[in-house]
Amino acid sequence: MGVSRKAVAFAISPDPHLNRKxxxxxxxxxxxxxxxMGYVPHHAASRLARVRAASATRRAPTMLEHVAMICxxxxxxxxxPTCLAMMGGAELELSTMNATLSFVRVSREEDxxxxxxxxxxxxxxxxLLYGTIDDQTISHLKQGGAGTLPHVILGNHRCSRTRVPxxxxxSRAVGRLAAEHLARLGHRRIGYLxxxxxxxYQQRTMAGFREAVKEFGLDEDERLFDDQRQWLRGNVDPSxxxxxxxxxxxxxxxxxxxxxxxxxxxxxxxxxxxAEVSVLACEDASGAARNQNLARIEExxxxxxxxxxxxxxxxxxxxxxxxxxxxxxVEPALVKGxxxxxxxxxxxxxxxxxxxxxxxxx
Amino acid sequence: MGVSRKAVAFAISPDPHLNRKxxxxxxxxxxxxxxxMGYVPHHAASRLARVRAASATRRAPTMLEHVAMICxxxxxxxxxPTCLAMMGGAELELSTMNATLSFVRVSREEDxxxxxxxxxxxxxxxxLLYGTIDDQTISHLKQGGAGTLPHVILGNHRCSRTRVPxxxxxSRAVGRLAAEHLARLGHRRIGYLxxxxxxxYQQRTMAGFREAVKEFGLDEDERLFDDQRQWLRGNVDPSxxxxxxxxxxxxxxxxxxxxxxxxxxxxxxxxxxxAEVSVLACEDASGAARNQNLARIEExxxxxxxxxxxxxxxxxxxxxxxxxxxxxxVEPALVKGxxxxxxxxxxxxxxxxxxxxxxxxx
DNA sequence: CTGAAAGCGCTTACAG
DNA sequence: CTGAAAGCGCTTACAG
Numbered sequence: 001m002g003v004s005r006k007a008v009a010f011a012i013s014p015d016p017h018l019n020r021k022x023x024x025x026x027x028x029x030x031x032x033x034x035x036x037m038g039y040v041p042h043h044a045a046s047r048l049a050r051v052r053a054a055s056a057t058r059r060a061p062t063m064l065e066h067v068a069m070i071c072x073x074x075x076x077x078x079x080x081p082t083c084l085a086m087m088g089g090a091e092l093e094l095s096t097m098n099a100t101l102s103f104v105r106v107s108r109e110e111d112x113x114x115x116x117x118x119x120x121x122x123x124x125x126x127x128l129l130y131g132t133i134d135d136q137t138i139s140h141l142k143q144g145g146a147g148t149l150p151h152v153i154l155g156n157h158r159c160s161r162t163r164v165p166x167x168x169x170x171s172r173a174v175g176r177l178a179a180e181h182l183a184r185l186g187h188r189r190i191g192y193l194x195x196x197x198x199x200x201y202q203q204r205t206m207a208g209f210r211e212a213v214k215e216f217g218l219d220e221d222e223r224l225f226d227d228q229r230q231w232l233r234g235n236v237d238p239s240x241x242x243x244x245x246x247x248x249x250x251x252x253x254x255x256x257x258x259x260x261x262x263x264x265x266x267x268x269x270x271x272x273x274x275a276e277v278s279v280l281a282c283e284d285a286s287g288a289a290r291n292q293n294l295a296r297i298e299e300x301x302x303x304x305x306x307x308x309x310x311x312x313x314x315x316x317x318x319x320x321x322x323x324x325x326x327x328x329x330v331e332p333a334l335v336k337g338x339x340x341x342x343x344x345x346x347x348x349x350x351x352x353x354x355x356x357x358x359x360x361x362x
Numbered sequence: 363m364g365v366s367r368k369a370v371a372f373a374i375s376p377d378p379h380l381n382r383k384x385x386x387x388x389x390x391x392x393x394x395x396x397x398x399m400g401y402v403p404h405h406a407a408s409r410l411a412r413v414r415a416a417s418a419t420r421r422a423p424t425m426l427e428h429v430a431m432i433c434x435x436x437x438x439x440x441x442x443p444t445c446l447a448m449m450g451g452a453e454l455e456l457s458t459m460n461a462t463l464s465f466v467r468v469s470r471e472e473d474x475x476x477x478x479x480x481x482x483x484x485x486x487x488x489x490l491l492y493g494t495i496d497d498q499t500i501s502h503l504k505q506g507g508a509g510t511l512p513h514v515i516l517g518n519h520r521c522s523r524t525r526v527p528x529x530x531x532x533s534r535a536v537g538r539l540a541a542e543h544l545a546r547l548g549h550r551r552i553g554y555l556x557x558x559x560x561x562x563y564q565q566r567t568m569a570g571f572r573e574a575v576k577e578f579g580l581d582e583d584e585r586l587f588d589d590q591r592q593w594l595r596g597n598v599d600p601s602x603x604x605x606x607x608x609x610x611x612x613x614x615x616x617x618x619x620x621x622x623x624x625x626x627x628x629x630x631x632x633x634x635x636x637a638e639v640s641v642l643a644c645e646d647a648s649g650a651a652r653n654q655n656l657a658r659i660e661e662x663x664x665x666x667x668x669x670x671x672x673x674x675x676x677x678x679x680x681x682x683x684x685x686x687x688x689x690x691x692v693e694p695a696l697v698k699g700x701x702x703x704x705x706x707x708x709x710x711x712x713x714x715x716x717x718x719x720x721x722x723x724x
Numbered sequence: 725c726t727g728a729a730a731g732c733g734c735t736t737a738c739a740g
Numbered sequence: 741c742t743g744a745a746a747g748c749g750c751t752t753a754c755a756g
Contacts, residue, residue, distance in 0.1 A: 010507070019533070038482065039481065039482075039746080039753095040479050040482035040483045041749080042410070042412070042413070042483060042484050042748085042749050042750065043406070043409075043483040043484055044405070044406040044407075044409035044410040044484060044485075044748085044749080044750090045406075045410050045413075045553040045732090045748070045749035045751090046409050046749075046750050046751070047405075047406035047593045047733045047750090047752035048404070048406040048407050048731095048733065048734085048748090048749080048750070048751090049731080049732055049749075049750045049751040050732080050750085050751065050752095051404070051406070051407075051731095051732045051733075052730090052731060052732040052733095052751075052752080053732085053751065053752065053753095054732095055732085068462075069465075076648075080443070080446060081442070081443055081446070082443060083446060084445060084446040087465055088467055091465055091466065091467050092467070095466075095473075095476050098479065100430075100466075100480070101464060101465050102462045102464045102465070103431075103449055103453055103463050103464070103465050104453065104457075105450055105453050105454070111457075114457050117402050117460065118462070120400065120401075120402035120405050121402045121403065121404060121405040122405055122406060122733095123406075123462070124407040154650075201749065218394060234626060234629075264596060266598075268630070275726090286438075381731040403733080403734065403735095404733050404734065406732085406733080406734090407733035407735090408733075408734050408735070409734070409747055409748090409749095410732090410733080410734070410735090410747095410748045410749065410750085411733075411734045411736080411747080411749045412734085412735065412736095413734040413738065413747095413749075414735075414736080414746090414747060414748045414749095415735065415737090415746085415748085416748095441753080484749095507731085516738090
């Protein structure tokens, strides 16, 4: 080939810094040859050899090869689509850097031994954290000697420390977006069917919604906020009483997979969507196949995973990343659908039957 | 400590064969000391050193340290609770052997490069396969040089080769169990609300059901088989027409998460469960928190993952495992709940209103 | 710019 | 049974 062993090492190195030491043309020639021969460096060998380099230069390795996703969930809670969507996104991103993603479930105290073990064995270069993450989780991570490795929290968390790196949905923007979209369609009385309000994101979503309601001069009426429970249970009568009493012309459901139930209740009550009442949903963007093309605000759990992996790589190579770049908020996106429409002048419920309303379900 | 380096290596080796070379007492003493000092062998180093041993003895390494779960799903299909439940089970089992589980999503043809790379890098000791697995998947696996590693298919697959190792639910037993349970309660006309019947497991479930219907001398009436679609959509009238026409006194819903919709339709039609009609569901055992304590047949996806990991370990250490031990069927379990009851002599629909029927929903 | 050489932290065959 | 020693396949500092 006429190239040195070192040049090959430079070319195939996952470190772009080393790649650049070769001319792009030479590098490509080497990569082609390597590809042709199907050569892949032995993982354990390169990892071991790099240990020396790391200790010689007295800095931690800057490469992100093996990432473990720690899912801290209750022992009973096995099924969690959100978690898998984030894993999918993280794996997608990591695979472009030839890195792998391991899954580590932590339910009980002693499960942290697994994490400690991985760290001490030098088997992991960074952590992604998902689930009920709080200060205690982080201190667990530090204890095992795993704290010298970079970590990023995915999604909601309850850490009080200000410098904890995370990627989450911009929940405030979700609430704002909802109010804005419906306001633009002329709605003034928007019903807000909220969840249990135990979580931060629920509070933030509502705060963003209230802000926008004020900003757009919509009706500020506390009665417009209702618990989603009655609707989820399919209790038609109380739901309809509330709807009539509040005179809401649009409904916003900030929790995933709630809008379908709401539409079901409205259908049973023969309330036409969107002619009489508009419905705006929230969905995970990757669950697109499931929904019924409702108008919705999409929050991409996959994107959280992707961005988490990217952030982790940056933290691995540059510990002094500015704080605002360590705290990433993923923007939600409004996706149009059949279930919202322009406010009609007289679409208080029961005042009229819309003449050319669309069929509400497929 | 007064023990040799070799003794320590033997004691901490993940290979039980080596562990046994020491007296249990000595081994425990060493393990305690190791634990106290928090020593964990460097992963890459031990892996590399073992390469020599493997090539010297001319056999593949028998240890299962790193397992990758290949999820072959459509690019759009990100959310899949079943997959995560299996991963959880596999990770649980693997963690007891100090092994890790990586997640590799394969959606497009070129994603197989990732698998190939992992195999060539010697980074993986075995594969778990999930998703739309067929003969082509297996040949993909073999091509990358990854075929020398053991693999186990989790759940449903379409491989025609007879010796493919897998762990799956015993679907036949699901159908049998349903018919048996309802027959014992005195039911003779059981409605079967089936899915799209595209998959093998759907065919097998129905076959098992038909077998048991014959065995228990229940009514064999083709009209008792109905597509679940009308019920899932909440179309009350056609569903009720079918129910009245068939005179079914019990309904079995073999697909996950279908029974709740069926109960909803019955509630709307004011048909009391179980006084007038019994409902028997199918659920993932780990999704227990979700269901409403319906009578159900539980299929444990987590168990599939666990057994898959165990089988993989056996394959890794013993390639000549008898075929019947490579093909594992996990037994479903009947879980009692409020939604099935003993057949009343006169509980044809509408003949009477049960006097002391239970409240049907929480 | 290149090549030979040391060494990463283990495992294990081998000599004592 | 024990200890010293070779070597796994890489990376990279170093001498040429």
